[in-house]
Amino acid sequence: QDALKAELLAVALEAARRAGELLRDGRPDDLGVAATKSSAVDVVTEMDIASEKLITAFLADRRPADGVLGEEGASFEGSSGVQWVIDPIDGTVNYLYGRPDWAVSIAARLTAGDGETLVGVVHAPVRGETFRAVLGQGAFLDDKPVRVRPAPPFAQALIGTGFGYVAERRARQAAVVRELLPRVRDIRRGGSAAIDLCDVAAGRLDAYYERGLNPWDFAAGDLVAREAGALTGGRPGEALSTELTVAGPPGLFEPLQAFLDEHGAWHD
Ligand code: IPD
Secondary structure (H helix, E strand, O other), X not given: OHHHHHHHHHHHHHHHHHHHHHHHXXXXXXXXXXXXXXXXXXXXXXXXXXXXXXXXXXXHHHOOOOEEEEOOOOEEOOOOOEEEEEEEEEOHHHHHOOOOOOEEEEEEEEOOOOOOEXXXXXXXXXXXXXXXXXXXXXXXEOOEEOOOOOOOOHHHOEEEEOOOOOHHHHHHHHHHHHHHHHHOOEEEOOOOHHHHHHHHHOXXXXXXXXXXXXXXXXXXXXXXXXXXXXXXXXXXXXXXXXXXXXXXXXXXXHHHHHHHHHOOOOOO
16 A cells, blocks of 8 residues: 555655645735635635646546545546545635745545545645655654644633634634633634644644534544644544544644533534
């Protein structure tokens, strides 16, 4: 499997590099909203669509038998047993406003069994950073290995989170933040789940959680976080899912997961 992993990593890095260049250098000054999704504030720009097209065309050229699942609708079953999970811009609202924290997120996972992720790349062009991980081979920021920060006491933890785009769900998310904020060092809302997970990997956040992410938001960042020593999951005893995503070092992950479960962070 090592040869396959090496090939998938090379393809993912090159696809992310090309899309990142298009997005950074081709961002129109008058960039507007092309469409909305789950609510009026859940936006798609013409550049999300252009980035996904570039990535899927590149993958179709290099790995034509692989499946594809993309945020903006790319969907192809494939026959190779490998599926690419793509977020062409994670942090679209940051991108729309010209804020730096957005990334191209690309993961390759097996379609059989538990759908294990083999490779994850999170490329943040304006930050000038590329996170990558290969299953069993560690996580890297550019060429430097990254490692989670050892767990601090809960009350000293810097916790990242994010919010969905539907008002009712946000009201629930606000109620959880209201309980959590007085109990920790502080809370950050960066605007890109993929980068948040990589920031846990690099020790720039102690932990991260969010309700209601999609696979393209977390697939690559989850592997980067785990390969850097984080535990990731959903509700206690469950795998990370679209219901709840939690990531943090052993010793902080468990109490955060328990806190979120107790305060109903997983429901709307
Ligand atoms: C969003 C970002 C954001 C998170 C949202 C996601 P998108 O992804 O990851 O940080 O809070 O839940 O939908 O829409 O920019 O790809």
